[in-house]
Amino acid sequence: MKETTPAEGQKMLTNGALLVDVREPNEYSEIHAQGALLLPLSELESRFSELPKDRPLLMICRSGARSARAGEYLLAQGYSDVTNLAGGTLAWAEAGLPVERGQ
Helix, strand or coil, rough: CEEEEEHHHHHHCCCCCCCCCCHHHHHHHHHEEECCCCCCHHHHHHHHHHHCCCCEEEEEEECCCHHHHHHHHHHCCCCCCCEEEEEEEEEHCCCCEEEEECC
16 A cells, blocks of 8 residues: 655645544544544444545554554555555654644
C-alpha cells in the first residue's frame, strides 16, 4: 500500500481526498486532523461500504499501524486509491498541520 508524509497528505486533501481516522472515538475526541472522518477500525468491516470508491482515501490513526491495516482491508474489498499517512496523527500534529481537540 502507498504511504505518504503529512505534507503530501495535506496536498491530497486539497485535491479532494477523504481523510479517514480509524482510531476509537475517545482517541479521536482528544485530537484529530481537521476534517477527518471517524470510522473506527473496530467497525470497519461492518461500515466500510460508507466510504466512497470514487475519490482517494487517506487513512490515519495514531502512528500509522492501524491505518495501514485498515487500508489493506479496503484494498482487498476493491478500493483502488488508498494511501496510509506515515506517522499518523502524531506526525500530522508535529508537522504543524491543522488539528481539532476536545470534540
